[in-house]
Amino acid sequence: MKKSLLFIVVLALVLSSVAAVSAAESKGLIYVITPSHSNPFFGSEAEIAVAKAEELGYTTKSVVHDDDANKQMELFETAIAEGAKAIILDNAGADATVSAVQKAKDAGIPTFLIDREISEEGIAAAQIVSNNYQGASMVAEYFVELMEEEGTYIELTGRDTDTNAHVRSQGYHDVIDEYTDMKMIAQDTANWDQTEAFEKMETMLQANPDVKGVICGNDTMALGAKAALDAAGKKDVIVMGFDGSDDVIQSIKDGGIKATGLQPVAAISIAAVEQADYYLTNGKFEKEEKQSIDCVLINAENACMYAKFAPIEGVTSCD
Amino acid sequence: MPEIKGKKANWLKIESFIMKGRAFIALIFVLIIFTIIVPNFVNSTNLVVMTKHVAIYATLAIGMTFVILTGGIDLSVGSIAGLCAMMAGGFINEGITIGSNTFYPSVPMVLILTMAIGTFCGIINGFIIAKFNVAAFIATLGMWYVARGFAQIRSNGLTFPNLVGRPELGNTGFPLLGAGSFLGVSYSIWIMLAFMLASIFITRKLPFGRHVYAIGGNEKAARMSGVSIDKTKIGVYAISGFCSSVVGLIIASQLVASHPMTGDSYEMTAIAAVVLGGASLSGGIGSIGGTVIGAFVIGILSDGLVMAGVSSFWQQVAKGIVIVFAVIIDQVQRRLQERVSLSQQVEEKENA
CATH class of the missing domain: 3.40.50.2300 (Response regulator)
Known part of the structure; x- marks a missing residue:
């Protein structure tokens, strides 16, 4: 019994230290939702967006939907419940994502799509993809x-x-x-x-x-x-x-x-965060919804x- | 020295009581941790949202509990949910074509047809396990492949988008299942509650429920005492298939789209919830209430870790630790119970 109690205490300490986030003087919370970071492409994409958002004075949460549209919906609901200011999303399916983005929009939270588009226009704040x-x-x-x-x-x-x-x-x-x-x-x-x-x-x-x-x-x-x-x-x-x-x-x-x-992942992630910041500061969108950025041959x-x-x-x- | 022995026995009883409620203790434990580290964790909106997420896993896990109580396992629940989501999406967007005629079933009809398909998949599982004596693990692994395959065949791997139906076809209203609410609580939560109460009634009051426990406890003895093993087994897999179909419907309705990979790997979450809830994988031990609490532990853990900003890789580590830890407690509890009953026997002897 003593050992199990000790175990519980250790687990609690680990969890709380991992999650030590100070929310002081933040301009608000931005959720960054991407597919699993086991593909470095998505890992970099999320990392760059988080770095840019924190540089601009936001707190961030970087989470993954593992290409499961239902899990993505759950993350959206959590973000809405938590009062996020904006969502940066690399989505889990062009059709299956529409309702989640709509839900955020209804709750007054703009979603800035990166890398992948969704099948409808006029719901997301922006859809920034590489060409x-x-x-x-x-x-x-x-x-x-x-x-x-x-x-x-x-x-x-x-x-x-x-x-x-x-x-x-x-x-x-x-x-x-x-x-x-x-x-x-x-x-x-x-x-x-x-x-x-x-x-x-x-x-x-x-x-x-x-x-x-x-x-x-x-x-x-x-x-x-x-x-x-x-x-x-x-x-x-x-x-x-x-x-x-x-x-x-x-x-x-x-x-x-x-x-x-x-x-141009870096350019896309940065553009999405900057446009989110522009919207949250000025109350209007900086650019039209559909945007594409050219690729480079390596x-x-x-x-x-x-x-x-x-x-x-x-x-x-x-x- | 009967006095000391009595005290020791009491202490053992308390310990074993704590252990029996382990899922509940784990639930309180995760709630306390997240309340401390996540601001705004406990507020009504967030609790409703989390319960809604839990409802999906709990509904799957309730079906899974019946199966596990008989000593079986159902690996196909996620795939069946995916197949049912695709079938429902297909009924709404493409209708049913027989020969050259296409007709569009109304939404209640879609729900009934889809639930019938899920239940049928479960019956096939049960039939193969009971009649051909195939191990549950293998039979349902087969269904895991087959159902996922058909889910992708149905649309050639594509998603059925925009499942709103068309007024002129009279099949509108499907999204209501996922988006609608009664008394401020989503339908999916009511469905989970209804399934929970019905299942508690079945397991406690109906002969079928007693047969389920009897088979899991000792299949030979159950057979000797006249329990129809085959019917009961087919029954539990049918229930599991039915629960899966409902989950598939809820997910498709919430997303207003059905994707062939819906429910991928959900069977693991369902099994974990059942085990966390106190069931033994060898059958005969467990309860519906425990399973639902187990589902809450996993659901709150998932959402809480997201809100705490823990990276997704650490989330997996944390979930794994909690599940294994719960099973360790399970083993400790078994041993404690044996000691309690032993010390009781000793006490009775000395008193006599």
Whole structure:
């Protein structure tokens, strides 16, 4: 019994020390809701938004919905009950998110969407996304260039329920399909997931051992595919991803993955927080709802100039 | 020295009483902690919101309690909830097509059809377990895959958006289930309360409830004394499937959209709530009231950790510790009970 009491006390201490937040002189609470931080893309996105909001004098809470729309709804209700001033959201599904954002709006809390859009306009305060189509076309053009306009390739697409998966695939194909000697020999979804991409790539290699290139809907899948290719001794296969995560940038520097489309995550997160601040200070919206920010192509020539989804200050060349 | 022994026995009785109410103690414990570290934690709005979140897990866990009381397990509840959400979404947005005719069922009809589908999935689980003697873990794991697969097949992986129905088709009003309230309390909370009271009645007063406990306590003995094992087993899985379908409906209604991954991994939360509530995974021990309190512990822990600003990774650690800790207490309690009954026997002997 004594031991269990001790355990309870220790747990209480741990919990309370983790949660020691001082609310003094804050301009209010901003909730940052994103998918799980186990993908560094979302981790950086949340981190940057939190840093910016705290710099502007807000208290913040950074929570994750794990791509579960019901959990996202619960987080919204908690944020409303807690009296949050604004919500920065990377959502859990274009259709399934509408009611949650509407609920916040009804409670007088503006939601600033980042990275992913929702299927309706006029509910969110802003929808700031990277220009996925422009980014994908850019990656595809470089892909075609390295492939020397001919040969077989495999495409790994993102989760079917995610609009970005389709937009990126469309962007790839609008460019690549112009070249009649480029042949797609397999296409499948790996659900944005590294392990799944690894397994799918291994399976696809059995059927298509001579593949020349692999183009992926995001960086985690590109890393999974690259690992499978390396394990099979096919280090020359051209692999490209999308997102611009630090892991892939490192791989580009090491001569592994060839290129990725860097999403301006830092710029998006900062824009969302600044616009939230503008609204909370001035009572009106700074910009129109739908906004997009262009992506940047990262390859061996400029990989060392970027980290954490943003240009590194003061680094202007890789020499 | 009977006097000292008597005192010792009393102390043991108190200890064992504390242990029996462990879910309740855990509940008070998490409430106190969060009241201290989270400003505004205890106010009526927040408590209602948290209860609403708890209602979803509690409803699943009530169904799960019946299954666990028989010594079984139901891993398919989250998937069945997902399938039912998709079926309901499909009925509203696409109607039912038979041949070349499409008709749109009214909302009450949608609810009944969906609950029938969930119950049917449960009956299949129970049938396979009872008639083919398949381990519950395997049979419901199969349903976990199959139901999730069908949920995605239904829409090809897409979400059914905007489930408001159309007035000209007479199928409006579905969002009311999730958004509506009676006396200021959401329907989902009333549903949980109704399920709780009905289940307490079933487990305490009806022969079916006694059979459930009997099977979990000792299946052979129950069979000998004429309990219909197969019917009871099919019954408990049907109840669990029914509860899952209701949860699927509530989630789809709250979101005004149904997503094929609805309810993913909720079975773990439901099982944790049942175990926290004092049930034994080997069957025969547990109660509906305990399960509901267990669901409250988990729900308040989840929401409280969010409000306390604890990072999501630490939230998982905290939840895991609380669940395992509760089961450790469970084992301590068993041993204490044995000691209490032993010391009582000793006392009686010495008095005699």
